Structure formats: C-alpha cells, structure tokens
Amino acid sequence: MLSRRVLRTKVVKAVYAHTQCEGMTPVASEKNLVASIDKAYDLYFHLLALVPEIAEYAAERIRIGENKKLPTYDDLHPNRKFVENKVIARLVEDEELQAQLKARKLSWANHRDLIVALYNSLIRQPFYQKYMASDERSFREDAQLVSDIYMTMLEEFEPLDRALEEQSILWNDDLGYLLTMVSRTILSMREGHEAIKLMPQFKSEEDLDYAKSLLRYTIAGYERISLLLDNSMNNWDIERVALMDQIILVTAIAEAENFPSIPVRVTLNEYIDIAKCYSTDSSGGFINGLLDRIITRLTDEGKIVKSGKGLL
Numbered sequence: 191m192l193s194r195r196v197l198r199t200k201v202v203k204a205v206y207a208h209t210q211c212e213g214m215t216p217v218a219s220e221k222n223l224v225a226s227i228d229k230a231y232d233l234y235f236h237l238l239a240l241v242p243e244i245a246e247y248a249a250e251r252i253r254i255g256e257n258k259k260l261p262t263y264d265d266l267h268p269n270r271k272f273v274e275n276k277v278i279a280r281l282v283e284d285e286e287l288q289a290q291l292k293a294r295k296l297s298w299a300n301h302r303d304l305i306v307a308l309y310n311s312l313i314r315q316p317f318y319q320k321y322m323a324s325d326e327r328s329f330r331e332d333a334q335l336v337s338d339i340y341m342t343m344l345e346e347f348e349p350l351d352r353a354l355e356e357q358s359i360l361w362n363d364d365l366g367y368l369l370t371m372v373s374r375t376i377l378s379m380r381e382g383h384e385a386i387k388l389m390p391q392f393k394s395e396e397d398l399d400y401a402k403s404l405l406r407y408t409i410a411g412y413e414r415i416s417l418l419l420d421n422s423m424n425n426w427d428i429e430r431v432a433l434m435d436q437i438i439l440v441t442a443i444a445e446a447e448n449f450p451s452i453p454v455r456v457t458l459n460e461y462i463d464i465a466k467c468y469s470t471d472s473s474g475g476f477i478n479g480l481l482d483r484i485i486t487r488l489t490d491e492g493k494i495v496k497s498g499k500g501l502l
Contacts, residue, residue, distance in 0.1 A: 191371055191389035192230060196364070197401040198441070198460055200226050202468070205408050205437050216409050223405050227398070229360045230368065231391045235287065236296045237372045241339050242282050243298045244312060247305050249273040269322050277332040277379060284386045307349045317342060329381035337373045345369055400449070408444040415440045422484050434469040439477060446485050450497040454485055 204223040208214050252273065255265035281287060291297070298305060312318050317338045321331065344350055345366050354361040371389055378387055392398060408415075419439055423431075431439075442461035446454060458481055465473035488494040 191234065192227065192392055192397065193367075194397065194400070195460060195463070196230065196367055197227070197397060198404070198445075199363075199464055199468070200230075201401055201404045201408065202438055202441050202464060204405055205412070205441055206434065208409055209412070209433075209437065216406060219409065220402055220405055223401060224398070226360050227401065229358055230364045232294050232296060233354075233361050233364055233368050234371055234389065235290045235294060237340070237344075237368060238281060238287060238375065239291055239296065240298060240308075240344075241336055242278050243305050244308050244339075245273050245275060245278045247309050271322055271327070272318075272335075275332045275335065276329050276381065277336045277376060280379065280386060286388060287386060290388070301353050304349050304353045308343070308347070311343060311347065312339065315343065333376050333379055337376045340369045340373045340376070403448070404441065404445055407448045408441045411444050411447070412440055415443050418443070418484065419480070422480065422487075432470055432473065435465060435473050435477060438465050438469065438473075439481060442477075442481055443484060443488075446494050447488070450495055454489070454494070454496065458482060458485070
C-alpha cells in the first residue's frame, strides 16, 4: 500500500532529522524511519474506523429524539439511511479490521468533539443531502457516500488535522495519501464478499528493505555526495542551497548509485516531485538540471550502472 514515493519521502525526512540531531546514530535514525512507516499504516486503519464513529453519533441522536417526552413527527420518523449504511456496517463487523484496531490500540473514543464537528459538517454537504434524499438503497451508493466523506471532507478539515497532530506528529503529512488508500478500500468492497480486502503495508516484500538501505546509503555517503554537489555547481556554494534541496539531491544520488534495478528516469522524476512538495517553488527545476548533469557524468564514468533493458 505504501508507495515508493511515500517511502522516499520518509527517507528524505529521516535524513533531515539525522543531520539536525547532533549525536544521532544511523541505527537510531533507521529505527525512527521504521517507526514512521509503521505509523503511516496505523493511520490507514484509524481512518477506516472514523466514519463508523460518525454514524454511531448519528444513531445516538436518533435515539435521543425518539426518547423525548414530546417527540416531533421527524423525531419518530427519522431518516435512517446513513445509520443503516451497509458499508459502514461491514466496517464495524469486519473481524480483521477490528483486530488490527485493537492490536494497534487505535480509537476515536477520546475525540468526541471531533466526531460531533464531523457530523455537523457532513449534514451540510450537498453529496450527503443528495444521498439522504434519494430513494435508492444500494451497496454501491452506500460505498460512494463513504468514499465521498473521505475524499471530499476530511483532507482539509482542521479539527481532524489537530486531532491527528495530538496523537502523532507523523500523521498529518500522510493524511492525503492515506485518505486515497482508504477510499480505494471502500470502493473495492462488494456486497457478496464478507471480508474486507484490507491493503497490505507494502506493495512488495522488498519495499521495507529498500527504504532502510536507501537511508543507510544516504547517511554513509552524505559528506562525499555533498562534496560532489559542491564541485558540480559552477560559481555556486553548496551552503547557499536550501538544506532540504541538498538532502533531496544527496538521497537521489545515493539511490542512483546503489539501486541498479531502478531506472535513472524514475529516480529523477520522483525526487523532482518530492522537491516540489517539500522545498522551495524553484526547487524542482534546480534539482532537475543538477541531478541530470551529475547522474549523466557518473554514468559516463561507470559509477552508476543499471542492470536490465530500459533502465537508463
């Protein structure tokens, strides 16, 4: 589930932390990297449990209305479509999901204010109002509603950002990507299949080793590659380069040198995009030009060798 882009980004952040923490050992940095990767997977399960909490709060409101001393017609005849959503029911009942939540000690129980805020926002959403007004009762419509909640509401919802930051400083940067993964999980569900097909932590068994190895190579070669960069920038001192740009460049070159099965073009494109997200506005073009020049030279010198067809 966690893409190589996510893993590269986490390595870049781990290298940044390593350079900023005096006395940080490579072993400690690797442990922090693995913890960050594991926390991202925690967030996947945590988010899957969020919409059921909103539905439970909606059901609670219905019960309160029905038990009033002088209930209104609407209190006695509530629209139960959301609280009876079949996809939400499956999330609540899925044994593997619930086991993961328990094992990872994940719960929204202490975030009542967030759940109330999410519900109040949800009932104002046009997609929710359309869903509730529709006479259709299909599994597909239920799945689309839940997906819309994740993809339309949650990424820019400030109370959620605050709640996640309180629980882990590692989560907010992962939110957008993991909301997409949660949405894909929801939309892959089928009415006739009892168990939810939860995503594995990695797309390949090699991915964790890749991330740890990339971190080791980058830390070990940091000074050497930084000197290489300095010597490659005509009339430009490396100390004038933004620190994040320098770290992205060093990590990219470490990958190009040490992973013969990864095409050069993939490495270039990935780190250019990371620079656009995490450094300055001009970083993408700067990194593109410098990386391309250095990698071409190292390839010509035989210091970067790729195996297999189409890997240059």
